Amino acid sequence: MKVFVTGVNGQLGHDVMNELAKRGYEGVGSDLKPEYAGVADGSSVTKAPYVSLDITNAEAVDQVITAEKPDVIVHCAAWTAVDMAEDDDKVAAVRKVNVGGTQNIANVAKKLDVPMVYISTDYVFDGQGTTPWKPDFKGYKPMNVYGETKLGGEKAVSETLDKYFIVRIAWVFGVNGHNFIKTMLKVGASHDEVKVVDDQIGTPTYTFDLARLLVDMIETDKYGYYHATNAELPATVSGYDENGTKTGYISWYDFTKEIYRQAGYKTKVTPVTTAEYGLSKAVRPFNSRLDKSKLEKNGFKPLPLWTDAVHRYLEILHEDGFFDELKK
Structure with a gap:
């Protein structure tokens, strides 16, 4: 092919x-x-x-x-x-x-x-x-x-x-280019606190x-x-797993918290509303959740859990010297 x-x-x-x-x-x-x-x-x-x-x-x-x-x-x-x-x-x-x-x-x-x-x-x-x-x-x-x-x-x-x-x-x-994870790692490495929107959801x-x-x-x-997005963690009664990671759908705030947890950052993450955050020229969706059930119905293997994807991605960033560059 x-x-x-x-x-x-x-x-x-x-x-x-x-x-x-x-x-x-x-x-x-x-x-x-x-x-x-x-x-x-x-x-x-x-x-x-x-x-x-x-x-x-x-x-x-x-x-x-x-x-x-x-x-x-x-x-x-x-x-x-x-x-x-x-x-x-x-x-x-x-x-x-x-x-x-x-x-x-x-x-x-x-x-x-x-x-x-x-x-x-x-x-x-x-x-x-x-x-x-x-x-x-x-x-x-x-x-x-x-x-x-x-x-x-x-x-x-x-x-x-x-x-x-x-x-x-x-x-x-x-790996190839700019994205939210790289941005938040850069910001978190140089700030004691970051503010991230908590009213826009997805995976x-x-x-x-x-x-x-x-x-x-x-x-x-x-x-x-x-x-097709990475899978949500199965929802729990408390809404969090044993690591304190949000289960079910997440917000950008939850996403940032997990990125910092896995990266070993101590940076404080403060939730804010989209209105409080401001800055964006384009109107942003509050709900970015996508139903992926059609994949399995048609015999396709869904994407792994998003937390697992973050883990594998951070490993590559470590190998590529991304974190070493942040320390310079």
């Missing part, structure tokens, strides 16, 4: 390429930069075939992907700077990438008659309540430009193709685990909409 992967300079694309190599599949990576510009970790993606590609250029997308003759396209590239997307001078560019770029790729997938994987987000919903969003729920109501354009990308895929996987994720972290997604699931998916023809 030959797989064309967009966005390999980002967190997920990096891990998808490595998972493909692990299984003996041929991955061709692409991104905007002239050459691979992700983390130089010596993993398979750093040595794999790479093609520079501007996904907003329909002619280039058609020429490049057609020439590669892939069996599947995994589309990880996107505009993900949620707050910047709200700037009046950026909106057109965000739409060009997330909607237009996705349409260009879907058009080539249709021409070549190959399946396409599109990565989306809980931001396509209105972010209210506490009930997990179901993957086939069509009551879309995005609250910001990012959500609107990712929904536009979903429609470009679903209205163009019959063979597609639309996979929604939330609270993403991975995180480790790209290493997600990449395994995506490759599992493209080995099948079980197309459709799916939700």
Whole structure:
């Protein structure tokens, strides 16, 4: 199987390429930069075939992907700077990438008659309540430009193709790039106290685990909409386990508490409301919970517990010298 992967300079694309190599599949990576510009970790993606590609250029997308003759396209590239997307001078560019770029790729997938994987987000919903969003729920109501354009990308895929996987994720972290865990570790290393919102709920997604699931998916023809985040800890009566870790769904505050517990930080974490925290240009969802039951119904192995994902991720950060850099 030959797989064309967009966005390999980002967190997920990096891990998808490595998972493909692990299984003996041929991955061709692409991104905007002239050459691979992700983390130089010596993993398979750093040595794999790479093609520079501007996904907003329909002619280039058609020429490049057609020439590669892939069996599947995994589309990880996107505009993900949620707050910047709200700037009046950026909106057109965000739409060009997330909607237009996705349409260009879907058009080539249709021409070549190959399946396409599109990565989306809980931001396509209105972010209210506490009930997990179901993957086939069509009551879309995005609250910001990012959500609107990712929904536009979903429609470009679903209205163009019959063979597609639309996979929604939330609270993403991975080795290659910036994310919430790295940010909170940096802040916690230099502050005695951090304030984190406690009224936005969900569960995180480790790209290493997600990449395994995506490759599992493209080995099948079980197309459709799916939700995939790491699993919640089974709920307890007290709401916490023996380590003091929140069970069931969590908030960003709970997430930070667990990151610091596992990292051995003594930094005080203070819960605040979204209104008290301020700062964000884009309206943020209060409810990012995603119902993942469809995965098991269709024979896919769900992602491991989020606490286990954090543990494995912190081990890699230790090995890569991330914590040593913080001490300098």
